[in-house]
Amino acid sequence: MTTTVPSTPGPSTTGPGKAVLVTGASSGIGEATARLLAAAGHRVFLGARRADRLAALAEEIRAAGGTADHREVDVTSLESVQDFVRAAHESYGRVDVLVNNAGVMPLAVLEALKVDEWNRMIDVNIRGVLHGIAAVLPVMREQGAGHVVNVASVAGHRVDPTAAVYCATKYAVRAISEGLRQESRDLRVTVISPGLTRTELTDSIDDLDMRAVADEMMAIAIPAAAIGEAIVYAVNQPAEVDVNEIVIRPVAQG
Template sequence: MSLSTDRKIILITGASSGIGEATARLLAARGHHVALGARRTERLKALVEDIQETGGSAEYHGLDVTEAEDVRAFADAAHSRHGRIDVMINNAGVMPLSKLEALKVEEWNRMIDVNVRGLLHGIAAVLPLMQAQRHGQFVNVASIGAHAVSPTAAVYCATKYAAWAISEGLRQEVGGDIRVTTISPGVTESELADSISDPVGREEMRTYRQVAIPASAVAEAIAYAVGQPSEVDVSEIIVRPTASAG
């Protein structure tokens, strides 16, 4: 029996703003239950209240994806409450861009911790549960930066290529029971650029982001992948502004 028309239990990391928030709202509006994780719990609380006021089903948990135990507790709480996890959306990410010569080593490490280790922690927390129930789907949010490198973005692109590679390896390993989708957004309206401390990177991103798509467009791509029949695996979607040259 296809699970595509069923109410799914969906976990979303980085759900307090941007793509994560838009995805939570859309999937809840389509009848799924969303369990939302992020560090900014006050935002999550307000988001869950909004979803519930419009008839949706949602819960939230404080979550730092760089801490493996945090992610495991997030997954275990949802699994204990609902008896299954149907979809894990690994969305949390940071993007403090700078040229390598700026030597922003702490920011490099932060990107590696969130964008790569955070993704791996999500897989480690949920994969055994999905293998035991013999169904499930990972949706891993990478970036157009997984496919093209630009100045100031070398480390960010490296982390997003890693996300793409990890997703592809996972897809090949899990067999027919578990689906794996990579979503690679182009320039998207979000708070990601707010973390850029380097003035050169900040100015280049300001120019780059003059053409952007709303986070809701990426949410629609995620919902499309989630909504396919269980025997259909949408391996990757690249979604970017029509006017984007790269």
């Protein structure tokens, strides 16, 4: 289902907000989402590889009156993700929501044979999502409730030259999410598919010509907070409401 996003309601929980884990939280969509979730009254647990940025963000959130903690995590390692989830559970006593947001997007034509980049995208964009699901599913099943939010992309709805492998990984995220949704009667599953968004994602493009093209396209990009608002909207719905997919992109994007 594709839906438009109205203004974000307040938290739907009583007492302390939901315990929400966010990967890729050191910048971009993850950082914006964490700030907005905390402002909405949720307790956020931040994960990424750049621990210094996580610490600074958590401190800023706490200084603004929110609840935040953090732990370094490498989503390509199942053990690292399990430790991340375990630490969040120890901090907050629950794991209500996982926002699987970490991702990379090196672009190049297939004939460039950048196999290492292909494998990196598979490891972060697909295995990272699966590792997150594997780590939270036992906890959420025991709780009898939970919510997995997987950040895909409009690239999971179309295929563009230079982005074949990236698109494949985002198609996979949508397929995995739909499979989890169909298998679940006590979990909510949401796919967020952003279009051009101002983040550090293009920093992973090594090909200078490709990066120049991507940077030029970013002239019409929307702020990361726009995606964060969509995630907060899905998280804040009543327990019986499952927002399955939100596609959000700049008006000017084709």
